[in-house]
Amino acid sequence: MPHAISARPPLSLPWRLLLLALLWSVIAGRDPLSWMIGLPTVVGAALMSWRLDRTLADGAGQPLADTSPGAELTLDPDRAAAPRSGSRLSLPGLLRFLPFFVGQSVLGGVDVATRVMRPRVRVAPGLQIFPMRLRDPVAQIAFLNSISLLPGTLSADLHGCVITVHALDSSLDVAAQLRRLEHRVADLFGERLGETPDRDPSPPEEAVTDG
Amino acid sequence: MIDLTTLTPLINGLSVLLISAGAFFFLAGTVGLLRLPDLHSRLHALTKADNLGLGLVVLGVLPRVPDVLYGIKLLLLWIMVLVAGATGAHLIAKRALRGEGEPR
Amino acid sequence: METMLLLFDALLLLTTIPLALVTVTSPEPRRAVMLFIAFTLTLALIWARLAAPDVALAEAAVGAGLGGALMLAAARRAARVSAADTALYGGTPPTADRGTDDRQA
Amino acid sequence: MDEFYIGAALLLLLTMAGGLVRVAVGPSPADRMMAAQLLGSSGIGILLLLAAALGIPALFDVALIFALLAVINVAAFTRRRVDEGSGA
Incomplete structure (x- = not known):
């Protein structure tokens, strides 16, 4: 992965304005009068999201936690302390990730449907622990959400960098599946995974075609 | 209004297939x-x-939208x-696991 | 087309009216709020079926979105207050249906 | 074709009614919330099908609002207060 790991700013304000303006024109249609409401909304939303993201990117994390004291999605101390590695969504990574993601979600749906539609429901639910090697907060969130859409797994908790995964069928090799997914997400964000010593470091890069 | 005549039977058939599959998965979910x-x-x-x-x-309804924007x-x-x-789902699962913050 | 629509409307009514009754007669506030959210969703469908998308939009936004969130917070507070009352004065709080429901937080 | 859309909407309405059972019986608040979320997404499906069958594109916008606001409830539900947990 040729992407340089440097502290890049998240996404500059003009880009945000442009993207949000595009979004508004999709939502509101072609009537030019809609910009009477759209313009203040777009500017306000861009400013707010920019400030929020900058707070995150500074590695502080604390102001966010303070403004919403009870929110579940606040940063855990470990994650907040992790420096933002500057990984950015990469377009080729996205093009590689999307077909995989769509295929996996279809498999996930089919998996659940076949389990549920049998005369006797066949599940062996259980919790498993998975230490995550991704460090970028955005990549971590993308990973968490992708886990829930993969067949048989559901991200249930997050402590620092350790995910608790709920498996619908714990007899399957959930950890290997998750490692493959982690590589996919790392590729998507152009992030290089640090190796954890207690784990098999060989990345099964090409063995991802099966479910 | 949506113009029915421009739709080819092929698209109609695909649409029927997709929506049927979608309804099946909704059923499976319930x-x-x-x-x-x-x-x-x-x-x-x-x-x-x-x-x-x-x-x-969504994919099944897609041919029937009146406008690209839609x-x-x-x-x-x-x-x-x-x-x-x-x-x-993550939030609910987390809350159920930790079970904190609730008086009962 | 017409018969299908008739069936659809009948089923919509058959779910909405019992849902409303269950919501109103629910003794536990949080259960009532969640049933109310569900009720709002079906009500928005009824507005949509009456070809009033603007009303349906307002119904979904105010009823299910903001109203639901506010009422969830209020119901949680009510449960807390009644629990505190129990701790102070003893007895069972009038709003709690213990035993059948809400064992798991 | 319109008949098919309405029929599919009817089926989705049936699954919605099934989900309502889960909202009503629980047993835990999380179960109810989850079922309410499911109702939201089948409601979106019904709205899309109705919009296509009845030719009312504005219903697509209603579906968008459904999608946006379903999250708010879940967030409100899972939110923890700092001072909570003191009762009972």
Whole structure:
């Protein structure tokens, strides 16, 4: 992965304005009068999201936690302390990730449907622990959400960098599946995974075609 | 109004296929919600079957939109439901695991 | 087309009216709020079926979105207050249906 | 074709009614919330099908609002207060 790991700013304000303006024109249609409401909304939303993201990117994390004291999605101390590695969504990574993601979600749906539609429901639910090697907060969130859409797994908790995964069928090799997914997400964000010593470091890069 | 005459039978057939599959997955989601034994397993059924069902319905309805903008809007809607569904499932699962913050 | 629509409307009514009754007669506030959210969703469908998308939009936004969130917070507070009352004065709080429901937080 | 859309919407309404059972019986608040979320997404599906069958594109916008606001409830539900947990 040729992407340089440097502290890049998240996404500059003009880009945000442009993207949000595009979004508004999709939502509101072609009537030019809609910009009477759209313009203040777009500017306000861009400013707010920019400030929020900058707070995150500074590695502080604390102001966010303070403004919403009870929110579940606040940063855990470990994650907040992790420096933002500057990984950015990469377009080729996205093009590689999307077909995989769509295929996996279809498999996930089919998996659940076949389990549920049998005369006797066949599940062996259980919790498993998975230490995550991704460090970028955005990549971590993308990973968490992708886990829930993969067949048989559901991200249930997050402590620092350790995910608790709920498996619908714990007899399957959930950890290997998750490692493959982690590589996919790392590729998507152009992030290089640090190796954890207690784990098999060989990345099964090409063995991802099966479910 | 939506112009019916411009639709080819092929697109119609594809649409029927996609929506039928979508409805099947919605059905599977509800059956899972009613039959699965514990909360986390039910969350599985909810996130996967339901999001896939909605995606298929969106794809099936796509040929009938009056405008390209509506098509983009529908795809955005699906992405949003995907993200919201996965995040919501994570939040509910986490809350159920930790079980804190509730008086009863 | 017409018969299908008739069936659809009948089923919509058959779910909405019992749902409303269950919501109103629910003794536990949080259960009532969640049933109310569900009720709002079906009500929005009824507005949509009456070809009033603007009303349906307002119904979904105010009823299910903001109203639901506010009422969830209020119901949680009510449960807390009644629990505190129980701790102070003893007895069972009038709003709690213990035993059948809400064992798991 | 319109008949097919309405029929599919009818089926989705049936699954919605099934989900309502889960909202009503629980047993835990998380179960109810989850089922309400499921109702939201089948409601979106019904709205899309109705919009296509009845030719009311504005219903697509209603579906968008459904999608946006379903999250708010879940967030409100899972939110923890700092001062909570003191009762009972």
